[in-house]
Amino acid sequence: MSVPPTPVLLSSVVGRLRAAGCVFAEDEADLLLSAAPTPDELDTMVERRAAGLPLEHVIGWAEFHGLRIAVDEGVFVPRxxxxxxxxxxxxxxxxxxxxxxxxxxxxxxxxxxxxxxxxxxxxxxxxxxxxxxxxxxxxxxxxxxxxxxxxxxxxxxxxxxxxxxxxxxxxxxxxxxxxxxxxxxxxxxxxxxxxxxxxxxxxxxxxxxxxxxxxxxxxxxxxxxxxxxxxxxxxxxxxxxxxxxxxxxxxxxxxxxxxxxxxxxxxxx
The missing domain is CATH 3.40.50.150 (Vaccinia Virus protein VP39)
Incomplete structure (x- = not known):
């Protein structure tokens, strides 16, 4: 289950990511909303991403060659x-x-x-x-x-x-x-x-x-x-x-x- 992506919430997340310098803020906001099970966890995830943690470490996976690859914190993110x-x-x-x-x-x-x-x-x-x-x-x-x-x-x-x-x-x-x-x-x-x-x-x-x-x-x-x-x-x-x-x-x-x-x-x- 994920947080419903209401326009207001989506706009708020995009704004926070843009302010942190995330170039692909809209795409990242969609991923964060789909990954967060609750609004509180969404807030934490956005905060961690805005602080510079790789998006893949925040959501716990990376897309690679058509697969969803689990990526834990500290682990090299597949390019x-x-x-x-x-x-x-x-x-x-x-x-x-x-x-x-x-x-x-x-x-x-x-x-x-x-x-x-x-x-x-x-x-x-x-x-x-x-x-x-x-x-x-x-x-x-x-x-x-x-x-x-x-x-x-x-x-x-x-x-x-x-x-x-x-x-x-x-x-x-x-x-x-x-x-x-x-x-x-x-x-x-x-x-x-x-x-x-x-x-x-x-x-x-x-x-x-x-x-x-x-x-x-x-x-x-x-x-x-x-x-x-x-x-x-x-x-x-x-x-x-x-x-x-x-x-x-x-x-x-x-x-x-x-x-x-x-x-x-x-x-x-």
Whole structure:
């Protein structure tokens, strides 16, 4: 049950959000009204949003790739541009694929890919306990397993050499630029989900260095990066034994690198 959106109430909420600098005040007001079960809770939610809390943390979910993804406070909010990464993975994966979602955050990528394919064997990991709790709720529909730990460390050894799709939504903001992010991100999302080290590629290096041990022959690593980091990211992928390819989406301003573990050559006759 939600608060009835009377014109007077809607106008009041929109006015408070506009005064706080919310660019999409009308859309956000509709979402807050639909999410609040009572007028008192609506007032609290509007106050929290006006104070700068991300809308997704206030209402408890984010829309991502056609799904409603639960997002708890402090957990990285899945970005709309990352839907492109999921779409590319879905186009490359076969039904029944073994999928691993590293740095999974809320589990949005794995959950979305699981929903897009007929069936998957889904595993995900994150170092942040709050993210792991959130991801376990989101990947339940795909029957996925979520592990707490650093990158590959908590994954079952039985996955080595079996992974068809390795999603890695690694943090790629250079440390010196984290403070330049919008307050919603830098003040309310876990820093471990944002900070990619001096050049923004430190976590990526750790992912690619072990990727060939986990990918099946023909398996693919997919990750998002910035346009200016793409060339260096592809060099890192190639240096660690994967064949890199770059794909972009202008509409979503998304840049995705795909690294493929090539099939071994069959001996000639």
């Amino acid at each position: 709309r541009r990352t839907e492109f990464l999921v779409s590319r993975a879905a186009a490359l994966a076969a039904p029944g694929a073994v999928v691993v979602d590293l740095c999974c955050g809320s589990g949005a990528l794995g959950a979305a890919l699981g929903a897009a394919l007929e069936r998957v064997e889904l595993h995900a990991s994150d170092i942040d306990p709050a993210a792991v709790r959130c991801a376990r709720r989101n990947v339940a529909a795909a029957g996925g397993q979520v592990y707490e730990g650093d990158l590959y460390d908590p994954l079952p050894d039985a996955l080595r050499g079996r992974v068809d799709v390795l999603l890695a939504n690694v943090p790629y903001v250079p440390t010196a630029e984290v403070g330049l992010l919008p307050p919603e991100a830098r003040d309310h999302e876990a820093r471990v989900a944002l900070d990619g080290g001096a050049d923004g590629l430190d976590v990526l290096r750790r992912v690619t260095s072990e990727a060939t041990r986990w990918l099946a022959p023909g398996g693919r690593l997919l990750f998002e990066t910035s346009e200016r980091q793409a060339a260096r990211a592809m060099e890192i992928v190639a240096a660690d034994g994967l064949t890199p390819a770059l794909t972009t989406c202008e509409d979503l301003y998304a840049t995705v690198v795909i690294g493929t573990r090539e099939q071994p050559r069959r001996p000639g006759p």
